[in-house]
Amino acid sequence: MASSSSNIDLSGSVYCVVTGASQGIGRAIAIEVSKLLGPNSLLILLARNKQELSKTASLCETNNVKVVYESIDLTKATKTEMSDVLEKPLEGRKVVDFDIGLIFHNVGSLGNLSVETQRMENVEELRTYYDLNVFNVITLNTQFLKLFEEVEDRMIIVNITSLCAIKPMSGMAYYCSGKAAREMYFRVLAEEKKNIRVLNYSPGPVETSMIDYVLDEAVNDNLKDVFHTFKNQGTLLKPEVTAKKCMKVLLAGKFSPGEHVDYFDDE
């Protein structure tokens, strides 16, 4: 891991957003980050399933943190809805009152695993996939950048990426291409804005509903084999294990701008 800058301190007042916080890695990230946030912090949890979001919220309650959650479909949300969802929980507080503005772009989906790569032609479906996984991640991030514009150097952005962003995986053309585009957007942003801390964190293979989706839906034999092996050999990580590692990487702050740091990278 390239070393560039200083530790990150989340023990002050932190404004923090986690997308895809209703289950899986997003829930675990929300729980782990909530333990680190200082007094007068605000944690905003986003996903569609309100009931599961409320469960995550109850797991994140601390004396320091006000937790709010909002059901939002990030495939369809407009930029106004996105900026509202970031601004309303402030309830009149100013962003300058926070020491840090932190966002975890964790939301993600796998796309259509039942179409062979050489037969991809449903542009409408592909576009919908990119809406959630790329275009609206960028749009939400832009609303976050606008919100913290006057205190730009307080911003920290974490994109939950994947090995699939940098290494092709048979049968996952939607996912790999989307993750690659999304990661590169954050790398470009990091290149331009050296005063904003940007991390691309790759969580490793994690036991979430995504794994079952691959086993149920994939038509590519290689892909099915890889995931069956993960499951049968018990090599899948628990969400809380990778979320803790993500916090460790973040707090150590040794990543270079936009660096892709994997769970399995040496420390």
Ligand SMILES: NC(=O)c1ccc[n+]([C@@H]2O[C@H](COP(=O)([O-])OP(=O)(O)OC[C@H]3O[C@@H](n4cnc5c(N)ncnc54)[C@H](OP(=O)(O)O)[C@@H]3O)[C@@H](O)[C@H]2O)c1
């Ligand atoms: N699991 C792995 O092995 C693995 C490996 C590498 C990278 N990752 C990445 O880690 C991230 C989290 O994955 P996960 O395994 O935790 O997946 P997951 O269990 O399927 O969780 C996905 C989250 O995204 C939310 N979401 C999905 N569609 C949404 C929409 N239209 N609008 C708003 N929220 C939506 C889901 O909530 P609702 O359904 O409530 O909306 C859920 O909270 C993803 O970016 C994934 O690519 C995972």
